[in-house]
Amino acid sequence: MFLGLDLGTSGLKGVLIREDQSLLAEATAPLSVSRPHDGWSEQDPAEWIAAAEAVLDALAAQADLSALRGIGLSGQMHGATLLDEAHRVLRPCILWNDTRSHAEAAALDADPRFRAVTGNIVFPGFTAPKLVWVRNNEPQVADRVSLVLLPKDYLRLWLTGEAAGEMSDAAGTAWLDTGRRDWDDGLLAATGLSRAQMPHLVEGSEVSGRLRDDLAARWGMPKGVPVAGGGGDNAASAVGVGVVKAGQAFVSLGTSGVLFAASDAYRPDAASAVHTFCHALPQTWHQMGVILAAADALNWFARIAGAKASDLTGALGPLQAPGRTLFLPYLGGERTPHNDAAVRASFLHLDHATDREAMTRAVLEGVTHAIRDSFDALAGTGTRFERLIAVGGGSRSDYWLRAIATSLGLPVEVPEAGDFGGAFGAARLGMMAATGAGAEIATPPRIARVVEPDPVLAPAFAEAHARYRDAYRALKGRA
Template identity: 75%
Template sequence: MFIGLDLGTSGLKALLIDEDQTVIAETTAPLTVSRPHPGWSEQSPADWLTAASTAMDGLAAAASLSAVRGIGLSGQMHGATLLDTAENVLRPCMLWNDTRSHAEAAALDGDPAWREITGNIVFPGFTAPKVMWVKKNEPDVFAQVAKVLLPKDYLRLWLTGEAVSEMSDAAGTSWLDTGKRDWSDALLAKSDLSRDHMPRLVEGSEASGTLRKELADRWGLSADVVVAGGGGDNAASAVGVGVVNAGDAFISLGTSGVLFAASDAYQPDAATAVHTFCHALPGTWHQMGVFLAATDSLNWYARLVGSDAAALTGELGDTLRAPGRTMFLPYLGGERTPHNDAQIRGSLTGLEHATDRAAGTAAVLEGVTFAVRDSFDALASTGTSFDRLIAVGGGSRSDYWLKAIATSLDMPVQVPVAGDFGGAFGAARLAMMAATGAGAEIAPIPQISKVVEPVKDLTSAFVAAQSRYRQTYQALRGLS
């Protein structure tokens, strides 16, 4: 058996699968986010350990773990977890959606070496600018930094005693030479850091260490349980849904949104704001467009109108309608692809007497759909294409939303059979690879339950609305 641990922003999930990749048990433990100032987003790493302990205790209560051979890790990317020489946490972790370091990001990105070596824009959410913010604003803390870890890798340190990361998560720090799959000594030096401050690197399907005896005894595991490198949340989800070969892609409608395409070659184009990262498997990369508020936008609107997201989408039914006059731009906390704009904020425009709650719901779903199309066009501009698109995440439960996306992209959207194919499942698959030496053949695409086709009669209406959406963004940018 194999375990996947997925450290998300709002909770940690533990998943147990058998050798046939059937889910045996799963548990979750909640997490909260602290936002003490505008643009700040933090968590205490101690809370991650508490959540992991709770989730693993739940698994051990649900099933015997004596046959477990491997544990894989997945997690939220980009967080700056700063440790001193005694491995004490120096400050709360600045999370992926913390944008306070936008000035530091712009300064780093102004040096061409960063894009040339990493293949990416230095986004405010990435790790390096956060650490530079600490250097500028909390110099006493920076002076004590002995190790910089990503969130899931802090869990690994607790599980194994080893400071290790893997390629897909490391690619989101702005310190990785993404083509060479190794830390860049030149970029670390520009940050007044060195390789000694970084964790050792492995591939996601390789072993990074073994479980500490104390924890193995606590949960009834053997002493030789392997902990795999694992993957950043999106790369691990791609392994979970079988998107590991060129030509395959998935759209994730979670708190944030991602359009993720696998690639067997390194082909960056930083100017597009497309993320070009290593995949969680050796010799593979991926590109993705990232929009920061997907279901987060729908949940925001649900709170605004005093309802819940499922009720709002249910009111729309399954018959897709042409976009109306009301338009929503989902930039509640800035945007990445294609704008790289941490300061932009959302808007709800085109309101009139006839605008009701359902019109607002449709506008929110359409606004996120247009953000998906922006990422789709950005990926296409890099030369990346795909002929299979799979939908995952909580938003994929809405057929109306999937029809809007399929129509906007003019591409069918495939929906897997019911089941969990997310980060925890992908992490468990990576654990299986690390423990058995098997390759990507154990990560097939799941059975497809349905295919959502574009509504051809509405394609031109969505094209016209996309144009209005982009014009509205330009006007909004002038006001921000």
């Protein structure tokens, strides 16, 4: 059997899969987020370890872990986990959706070396500007930083004692030469760091270390179980859903929204605000559009409306043409294509006839328009879409999927019931590291159904998207 651990923002999930990749057991543990100031988002790494212990306890109660052969890791990207010489945590981890370092990010992005080497804009959520912010605002912490780890790599340190990272997650730091797949010493120096403060890098399907003997004994695991490099959450999810070759893509409606397309070559276009990152497999890359609030926007509105998100979407009936009401889902800023940390969400064109159902549709349509923005940005780089698979909690809404299919003009494939996300992809990467298998085991899931675009409503969605883009420009102009 093989174990995958996925360290998310709201929880840590673990899955066990058999040799045939069927699911054997799963468990989750919740995590909390601290937001001490507007635009801030932090977590205590001690919570990650406690969550991992709870998940492993639960899995050990469901299955005999003495047959475990490999472990893979997946996790939220970009988080700055700062450790001293004794590997003690110096401050809460600054998370991916934290935008406090927007000024530092703009200053780094003004240095042409960053885009040239990384292939990406330096976004406020990336790791490098967070270290500059710490240097500027918490010098007593910065002076003690001996090791910088991404969130899942802190779990690896606990599991193995190894300070290691892998390419897909490292590509989101703004320190990686993404084409060469190695840390860039010049970019590290530009943020006051050196290679000595960074973990060594492996590919996601390679062995990064071995499970500690004391942990193996605690949960009845064999000694020396290999731990794979793993992947950032989206790259690991792509391995889980079989998006590993050019032309394959997925749309994820989770806390954030992601449009992810695999690539067989390194083709950066930083000015588009498209993310060009290493994939979790050797000599593969991916391009990705990211919006910061997808299902998060729906859940936010559900709290305001005093209802469950599933009840709101389930009451909508067949897809309709977008109404006059618009929702801009920028609850914490936006990435692709705007790279705007300061913009905030808005409802527009509310009137006496606007009811809860109309506002729910507007929220789903607003996220759909934002995904269309990412689609247009990726298409502008030459990315091709031969198949598009839907994943994430929001993909349970038929209304939302039909809106996305209609807006993009692409069929959306819905997998059979099952978990094909980051934890499953991590388990696959653990299998690759333990057995020497390659990308051939990362097959797409069986497709339960295909959601087709509605050609009759396509012009209405195109018109609404144009109004949405105009609304962002007007909102930006008033800022």
